[in-house]
Amino acid sequence: MLQAYLDIHAQALFSSLGRLARAPVTSLMTVSVLSIAISLAAGFYLLVANIQQLTGGLEDSNQISLFLKDHVTDDAGVNLAEKIKKFDHIQEVKVITKTQGLAEFREYSGFGDALKALDKNPLPTVIQVMPEHSLEEGPQLDELFTKLTDLQEVDFAQLDMQWIKRLYSIMELADRGVTLLSFILALAVLFITGNTIRLELHNRRDEVIIAKLVGATHRFIQRPFLYTGFWLGFCSGILAWITVTVMLFILQQPIDRLSGLYDGVFSMRYLSFGEMMSLIAISSLLGVVAAWAVLCYQLRLTKPE
Amino acid sequence: MQNSLSTPYLPKINRIMLKFDHVSKRYPDAGDALLDVTFHLQRGEFAFLTGHSGAGKSTLLKLIAVMERCSRGQVLLDGQNLNKASDRQIPYIRRKLGLIFQDYKLLQDRTVFDNVALPLVVAGYSHFDIGRRVRAALDKVGLLGKEKKLPQTLSGGEQQRVGIARAVINKPPLILADEPTGNLDPELSSEIMKLFEDFQQVGVTVLIATHDIALVERMGHRVLQLDHGRLVAS
Numbered sequence: 001m002l003q004a005y006l007d008i009h010a011q012a013l014f015s016s017l018g019r020l021a022r023a024p025v026t027s028l029m030t031v032s033v034l035s036i037a038i039s040l041a042a043g044f045y046l047l048v049a050n051i052q053q054l055t056g057g058l059e060d061s062n063q064i065s066l067f068l069k070d071h072v073t074d075d076a077g078v079n080l081a082e083k084i085k086k087f088d089h090i091q092e093v094k095v096i097t098k099t100q101g102l103a104e105f106r107e108y109s110g111f112g113d114a115l116k117a118l119d120k121n122p123l124p125t126v127i128q129v130m131p132e133h134s135l136e137e138g139p140q141l142d143e144l145f146t147k148l149t150d151l152q153e154v155d156f157a158q159l160d161m162q163w164i165k166r167l168y169s170i171m172e173l174a175d176r177g178v179t180l181l182s183f184i185l186a187l188a189v190l191f192i193t194g195n196t197i198r199l200e201l202h203n204r205r206d207e208v209i210i211a212k213l214v215g216a217t218h219r220f221i222q223r224p225f226l227y228t229g230f231w232l233g234f235c236s237g238i239l240a241w242i243t244v245t246v247m248l249f250i251l252q253q254p255i256d257r258l259s260g261l262y263d264g265v266f267s268m269r270y271l272s273f274g275e276m277m278s279l280i281a282i283s284s285l286l287g288v289v290a291a292w293a294v295l296c297y298q299l300r301l302t303k304p305e
Numbered sequence: 306m307q308n309s310l311s312t313p314y315l316p317k318i319n320r321i322m323l324k325f326d327h328v329s330k331r332y333p334d335a336g337d338a339l340l341d342v343t344f345h346l347q348r349g350e351f352a353f354l355t356g357h358s359g360a361g362k363s364t365l366l367k368l369i370a371v372m373e374r375c376s377r378g379q380v381l382l383d384g385q386n387l388n389k390a391s392d393r394q395i396p397y398i399r400r401k402l403g404l405i406f407q408d409y410k411l412l413q414d415r416t417v418f419d420n421v422a423l424p425l426v427v428a429g430y431s432h433f434d435i436g437r438r439v440r441a442a443l444d445k446v447g448l449l450g451k452e453k454k455l456p457q458t459l460s461g462g463e464q465q466r467v468g469i470a471r472a473v474i475n476k477p478p479l480i481l482a483d484e485p486t487g488n489l490d491p492e493l494s495s496e497i498m499k500l501f502e503d504f505q506q507v508g509v510t511v512l513i514a515t516h517d518i519a520l521v522e523r524m525g526h527r528v529l530q531l532d533h534g535r536l537v538a539s
Contacts, residue, residue: 004431210410213370214424214471215400217393303372 008223016227027232030196034236037189038283039243041182042271046244048174050269055167066127066148069155074098077125080153084129089144092130098123124155186286193232193290197225201298208302222295226288233287237280245270319384322348322479322510323369328378330364330534338364339375340534346512348478351505353521354514356531362514365531366481369512370402371395383478400428403472403509405482409464411456417443417467418452424475442470446500462493469500473509480504482513486520494520 020027068077074097081095096104101123106115131144141159149157201208211221248270259266271279324345330338339361346352354362367373368380371387380387383401390398411420418439425435443449446466456464465485472480480501486494498520501511515521521528530538 004429007432008426008429206410207412210412211423211427212396213372213399213404213410214427215396215398215475216427217396220396220427 008220012223012227016224017231019224020228020231027235030192030232031235031239034189034192034232034283035239035243037185037192038236038240038279039247041178041185042240042244042279043247044178044181046248046269046271048171048178050266051174052171053269054266055171063160064129064131064145064148065158065160066129066151067155067157068125068127068153070124072125072153074125076153077127080151081127084127084148084151087144087147089132089140090129091132094128094130096126096128098125101126186282189233189236189283189286190290190293193229193287194294196232197229197291197294198298200228201225201294201302205302208299212302218299221299222292225295226291229287229289229291230284231287233284233290234280236287237283240283241271241276241279320348321381322346322350322383323512324381325365325368326379326381328368328375328380330361330368330373331376337534339368339531341378342531342534342536343378344529344536344539346479346510348510349505349508350527351502351511352513352527352529353524354512354529354531355516355518355521358516360531361534362531363483364534366483366512366514369479369481370404371398396427400424400475401477401479403469403475403477403480405465405468405472405480405485407484407487409456409468411464411467411471413456415455416452417448417454417456417459420456420467421470421474423471428475438474439470442474445473445503446470461488462496465489465493465497466500469497473504477509479510479512482511484515485513486515486517491520498524 068080072080077097078095081093084090085093098121102115102121105123129148131141145157145159148154208221248268252268255266255268322345325342328342329340332338342361342365354365356362364373368375368387369382371390374388382398385398387398412423421439421442422435425438430438439452440449443452446469448463448466448470451459451463456467459467465488469485472482482501485501486497489497494517498513501513502524505511528538529536
């Protein structure tokens with residue numbers, strides 16, 4: 001009995017695939033349309049994931065820069081840093097002495113020669129204070145900021161957070177946008193698959209009616225159509241994965257070049273194996289769900305008369 | 306009657322195969338198709354259902370196959386009240402029936418073998434059983450060796466034999482035929498009727514709707530005559 005059950009499923013699985021293969025142009029067009037919708041969603045997902053990866057490193061830059069008064073010596077600066085380190089909620093403190101500052105400036109700014117013309121180092125000692133993550137926002141951070149500003153040696157303090165906050169808001173917006181877009185595209189996949197199944201059901205109306213007359217259960221009649229939905233989703237999922245991967249592959253070279261100009265901070269991220277599997281699983285599931293919904297509705301209307 | 310014994314909701318074999326008890330069927334737009342029809346068929350009986358077209362023959366058969374439900378009265382098939390059958394039970398009720406149609410209702414894109422095998426496939430039989438039983442059924446209707454042909458390559462008489470093979474492959478206790486010889490010449494019709502008599506010989510109940518009065522009179526079986534939805538002779 002189990003064998004017969006498995007036979008029925010295997011038969012439905014392969015006969016529905018065979019049916020799709022016998023109308024290759026129609027099937028290919030449907031699968032293409034579906035895969036375009038799916039690859040759009042996957043493409044936007046990857047875009048946001050890549051940008052997130054790029055901005056992920058910025059998380060720690062919610063730092064406070066203290067510019068010390070000109071008369072404060074390097075040693076006094078180091079002492080002050082030690083003192084600050086003992087404050088509450090401090091993760092890390094880093095001193096950039098006048099000398100280091102000058103060296104860095106000379107190296108990166110390209111104004112090295114101009115600096116030689118100055119008789120004394122114009123740069124102040126800078127202390128970079130990294131608060132704990134829990135302090136990202138809120139009154140405690142403000143409190144700490146005030147406390148640091150009020151230090152006698154500090155000329156002025158700067159909180160490098162505003163632009164990061166903005167960036168994160170934009171990322172959050174993009175993230176939500178992608179979710180929304182994926183939802184709409186999933187609906188499109190549902191409707192396209194559903195309509196395909198509806199047409200298929202219409203074409204095979206006689207067969208359905210005859211099967212009903214010889215005692216086929218709804219489940220039996222549904223099975224091949226559910227498998228058709230599955231195959232449509234499955235094939236579109238694979239095609240979408242190929243589309244996205246090829247598109248990234250084409251972008252790879254210019255992105256590498258761009259990244260090279262920015263010290264190679266960015267390497268492009270493709271869909272991981274898990275993500276690929278999820279993509280195919282989700283699109284297959286959408287196919288089955290669409291077929292099932294249409295069948296629930298249509299099979300009741302298909303009565304033997 | 307292995308089939309009846311294996312049906313779970315039937316503890317005993319009923320002597321009465323089919324019973325109509327004051328059955329009426331009214332269509333909302335076409336009025337009464339059947340009016341107060343009462344009769345029964347014993348197990349193994351052979352009966353014709355006659356009447357002018359529109360007398361309600363098809364409606365009566367549809368009530369038995371649960372393609373329609375009656376408006377009043379009750380239809381009992383093998384002891385089961387069809388009015389109370391849920392949608393879920395309908396497929397299992399139909400597996401007790403061998404349905405034969407005037408237009409054969411064959412799947413034109415499937416081979417003779419696949420057409421005949423359909424009721425077994427639907428009921429979940431194994432490949433081995435299906436092959437064996439399909440060949441036996443085709444042998445019975447004289448079409449052995451034509452398994453691989455498509456229906457449209459066969460003559461009308463042969464196509465109807467495929468339809469009959471499909472109807473009996475499940476060994477149903479009741480065969481219902483709606484104008485089975487409507488498209489066939491008299492000689493072929495007699496051959497088909499002979500087949501039905503063979504099935505009756507092995508205990509199957511047969512009910513055939515036809516308006517071929519000559520054929521009915523020649524065969525001399527019980528006749529249920531409908532006239533404008535009423536049963537005027539049984």
